[in-house]
Amino acid sequence: MGHIANSSWVPSVTLRVGAGSVEVAALLLGADGRVRGDADMVFEGQPAHPSGAVRHEKASLVLALHEVEAEVERIVIAGSAGGGSMAAMAPDRTVVATWMMPGTDKASAVVFGEFFRESGGWKFGGLEKEYASGLAGLVTAYGVEVAEDEPAAGRTEKPAPGLLEKPAVEAAAAPVTGPVPLAGVVKVPMHAPPTAGGHQGTPGGAGGSGTPGASGSTGRAGTVGTPIAPDPSVFPPVEREYRLLEGWEFGPVFKPFTVTGRGSDVITTPGRVPAGPVLFEVAHQGGGHFAVVPLDKRNKEGTSLFNTTVPDYRGSTVTPAPEDRPLRLRLIGENDWVARVKPVAAARRLEPAMAGYGDEALLHLGGAADLRVDFKGSPGGGGSIALWVHEVTGQTQLTHVGRTLALNTSGRILQTVPLPPGPALLLLIADGPWSLTVREVGF
Structure with a gap:
């Protein structure tokens, strides 16, 4: 299948x-x-x-x-x-x-x-x-x-x-x-x-x-200001990843922060990560349960950004960096992982035809379009998929203003949903592989 x-x-x-x-x-x-x-x-x-x-x-x-x-x-x-x-x-x-x-x-x-x-x-x-x-x-x-x-x-x-x-x-x-x-x-x-x-x-x-060992084996993960060099087999070097989308104004611009580790840990972003919406990318090698949970100012857990058992998981989303303190995240896993905090403008662009697996943040700059979504469900059957559309013009945070839940269903689907003209941030949440096809409507 x-x-x-x-x-x-x-x-x-x-x-x-x-x-x-x-x-x-x-x-x-x-x-x-x-x-x-x-x-x-x-x-x-x-x-x-x-x-x-x-x-x-x-x-x-x-x-x-x-x-x-x-x-x-x-x-x-x-x-x-x-x-x-x-x-x-x-x-x-x-x-x-x-x-x-x-x-x-x-x-x-x-x-x-x-x-x-x-x-x-x-x-x-x-x-x-x-x-x-x-x-x-x-x-x-x-x-x-x-x-x-x-x-x-x-x-x-x-x-x-x-x-x-x-x-x-x-x-x-x-x-x-x-x-x-x-x-x-x-x-x-x-x-x-x-x-x-x-x-x-x-x-x-x-x-x-001759393959290098786990990138987190040479030091402790989560050390503020001294991120460990990531394993290139998980993420390419920062220099090849840091490409901003020209004309995108939602979220601050800063030098990416990368940290690696193994097992469960807490990471804290350095001062160079300013307040506002930021892109968070993660990769977890191997199988087992893996989750990422933000911590509030009382150091208590909030709603999970990621929660999966997918082997060799990779995903991205957008989360707010607070104004009065660093962004702190608890990573729960069993194996090696790499995490990155980057400007939202460095997220993947929505293309006429694309595919992926799991959660992904996408940037839409085109006109009004119909988005064809092909989702086959999770590897074990079932699985769910949701799509949030955030219109970002004049916005500084992810709020209910201009936000639409365009898709929220489970199981296999082949469905078309309307997209407003960009600029817009799409947050795709999926329990398995998906493919997207964009058809602009011409008005």
Whole structure:
């Protein structure tokens, strides 16, 4: 079950692709839909393509689409689990493609989708392919030859089951006991037989050994005025993030404040963050419960800005920085996190077509328009979505004046809501992936 139709354009830049805690792999395919050789599979045990255009890093993939060899027509994204939610993120943290697979108990590996060339650029298309035979069966379908261990004496092996494509159901050859780790796949060269006496092993897993550790491991999070350098795999450096929207006047302008940490903590903004509405961005690595709650002048908790169990969560919203004291926020989590306070003018712009996952603050400067909202619900089913529209002309705070609740529903929807002309701040609150299409009405 995906939420982006096939033939969705993506920018030809370096994308980071992940699926939460699901281990991912990439298969680089030629015009015939098959790998050209052993090196065209990139995963944890073989973390880099010879061209350098595709790499495996910390349970995610890095695809430099502008550097992919001309002979490669498609890049298939696979996962070592029966389901999950895949997302592709551009260097500016924009989510350019997502796809959700609900999973079944008959599959232990899936193909999420593929990036493919068209008209000189790249598109993404979601796929629904499940493999009961795990990653070994999956990669075989694309031309990878998988070496199998010799069966123990006195034991017979049943043939591996083939491809499961919905709605076909395959007779089980053996019980599926769980996802097959990508590192367990041992390959042999496609155009040469295995050497006598054994199989050719995968290269040593050196790709993960050079990855920097958690950014919060070198100091304590929440230290006012001395933010710890963020992990670039979570957020790009500040210099590439700090881009103000010209002509946007709602909220103060200041140098962004960044802090990282692990587990639960309280952060306090420095004096350079003035009073008024500010953009708050957060990223939480891994799974488990994660929440962000503002603290009032009595140091008591208010209404949560974020409250989620989505793995590898990223979100943004706008919150007021008080006049008489610093902004203080309690972060409740189990893993590494990065938080940023930035001017509202640095938020993501509403574009004619865009996609994302979870909560997001968006800036609208266009004319009156119809906004088409496609929401598939949360990965576990259900889920809700809401959209607040704040007209900001003449406003200095988020008040009830000019505020409209344009959408508030649950479950899967495909709905159009009217938008007033900008400038306006859109606060999207969602429990799963979404896509937006803007159609200006012309008056």
